Amino acid sequence: MQEVDRLIASRSLAEGARLPSIRQAAARFGVSKSTVVLAYDRLASEGVITPRRGAGFFVSSTNTPLRVSEVEPRVDRAVDPLWVSRQALETPGDAFRPGCGWLPAEWLPDGEIRRALRRLARTGDERLVEYGQPTGPRDLRLQLARRLSASGVGCEADQVLVTASATQAMDLVLRLLLSPGDRVLVDDPCFFNFLALLRAHRVEVIGLPMTSEGPDIAALEAALRQHQPKVYITTAGPQNPTGATLSLARAHRILKLAEQHELTIVEDDVFADFEDRPSPRLAALDGLERVIQIGSLSKTLSAAVRCGYVAVRRDWVDPLIDLTIATSYGSGRLSADLVLHVLQDPAYRRHLGTLRQRLAEARMRLGSELCEARVRLFHQPVSGMFLWGELPDDRDATAIARQALEQKVVLAPGNVFSTSQGARGYMRFNVAQCRSREDLARLRMLLGH
């Protein structure tokens, strides 16, 4: 194949030229005839050469030069809510990413996924090639409903829709609930992609200051009176980025205010499996009346297999199915089947136990390291992978992140999380991405210590 590619590239074989016969090529390249057959077949399926019945193979007429620019972090890009995602996803594999929002590959259950792939390869035909139910497969919905029930969110399986990701689930829900110009509440700081998504929805965003026990209730009340927002997007379990956990008392007050002001709450529960004991869920207290819960398995199972879900009250299921079909023609049956196999694998539960233990250790280690670097932690989280801290000496986190990027280090500067842009000195740290002594030393150096 390489030889033919080379001959075409060097114009020794011009467009439309006939390739050597199988026999000639075997002799010329010193390989067996069956090897040539395979190579020609593959080149034909790539469109490089074209077979003509009885006449042999010919160089295709449209071999335009093809290239993919080597992807490099764009150092000049504006530090907006998409900055961390773009940099973390686009920097090469060997980059150091204390700012990214996921676990390192070696912490994730690739053995279970391999087993699930082999199991899928033995599955009945139509599951591999046909569209599935637009709701997602029945068995996975049951499994997800059981998981939700285990975290206190009593819901039945037909209130659960499988989506391609938590992000897609959120997008669908916002499409259902919002019109351009509507007002939406978020926590300040919050997961930056909420801000990027809301921008795509052309809505007005109002931030609620975060405390270590959840959003500021007085600010919530004032915002409800002043802005009449339709939706409040918040996080269950360890909040991203602060690691804060909602207190039960605060959860009650939020729900009471939501009822008074006819506010719908979208609760993002992607970090569910990071908690040893589930903290209060708004969806659990409310019973999915005015709370919608979304989640995914990207954080603990795999980010390569796209699979999320949304749990809603019954009368919103049907319009969400319509929106799913209109905008993506269904969730992926194969990914959903794969996720189901992994969730059913007892090894996966053990993986979660190990994961939580490793995270606890990593939080301790990085916490004390940051303390020595005079970073003031917002709060000491009891679960999750994030620490949120203020840099010493009034340092500008955005400037530091920009400099770090030139050394292929992806940091998460505070203001990308903040609607008020009041987190200039803050940074989010991923404890699972800073493990070795070298990592920790490098991070301290970048922070100017």
Added chain:
Amino acid sequence: MQEVDRLIASRSLAEGARLPSIRQAAARFGVSKSTVVLAYDRLASEGVITPRRGAGFFVSSTNTPLRVSEVEPRVDRAVDPLWVSRQALETPGDAFRPGCGWLPAEWLPDGEIRRALRRLARTGDERLVEYGQPTGPRDLRLQLARRLSASGVGCEADQVLVTASATQAMDLVLRLLLSPGDRVLVDDPCFFNFLALLRAHRVEVIGLPMTSEGPDIAALEAALRQHQPKVYITTAGPQNPTGATLSLARAHRILKLAEQHELTIVEDDVFADFEDRPSPRLAALDGLERVIQIGSLSKTLSAAVRCGYVAVRRDWVDPLIDLTIATSYGSGRLSADLVLHVLQDPAYRRHLGTLRQRLAEARMRLGSELCEARVRLFHQPVSGMFLWGELPDDRDATAIARQALEQKVVLAPGNVFSTSQGARGYMRFNVAQCRSREDLARLRMLLGH
């Protein structure tokens, strides 16, 4: 597992109750201890029972009844642009679906997919668990760019973005180009999901009457003058539903008018692989200046593996990546890798050859059958899986489709494809779904002949 489920359901084991020890359970259920360990482990991973270290397993406290309503076609649903999709996706597997838009499972390459799954199961760790590039993997972009070049669309791989589906690609493009209230042109009739998606975008839709050689050019010119639309969505290759193929002359006139009126064209090429010889592509003539091409592998490779793409001019790539991250946090790496493996499999090219032959035969067979049933074909397509025809005796296709649904038959009545609602007597027939004598006889009976 069933035994424990039964004991819990019958309240013989109440919430919080301790399960029999491994040894007791083995004796009681007459199985080995290792079988009990496996069953308990699995029940625990499903959240039905909870392990407590050193104390055994206990019935979880939240075993609410879980149910999934058996999905049945909703006979009373309005016959709108989502009607065919909902019915075709939601009716049980044994339904007869002459109205659906995909091939039967046994026509699709499940062997190649099995091979690809096994190959994936041997892949390097991080590819199975980590996010990929938001653009999709490099090798698949190269492969897709080669396919595009083979159909005359000269583009480089970094103009190709991998998406979860053609529908998602279309959604992203519309998000980039449109604001609510904008005007958009479509063919009349056109693929009904364009209409469903455009409704989600809150834009105004104007239909162009179709001829067997593409849209009516006089109507296009008039619509451009009168409505100043921003975008025209159309189909390359065999049009859905008419099976019409754009003539070269008409393609030139469309592009000329598009240039005069600063119109962007989105060309949906999902049926690319159904053609023996590619018909004119607007994207090929235009060179991706004001034409965007989207496509997917759902029709010929698998609908269970979600993978589509969009090919655009270079300056639209970056904003599309931003939108992809904001609304879905990237395309699925695992699906993309799977698709790449299948595309590289020489058996896949042979599959396409066989497929086109089978489709040609099925078009002939159903065509003559419909002729005998006095259905007047709009035109005799030279490729693809659809026939579009007018029922005899002024029959109402919507009424027939509703009746058919009660017998678990999914038909595609004309008006779901039509912005003007001028296709009351028409129906779209999927030749691949009407194969046996019984199918054909049943179809004729439903059409009242």
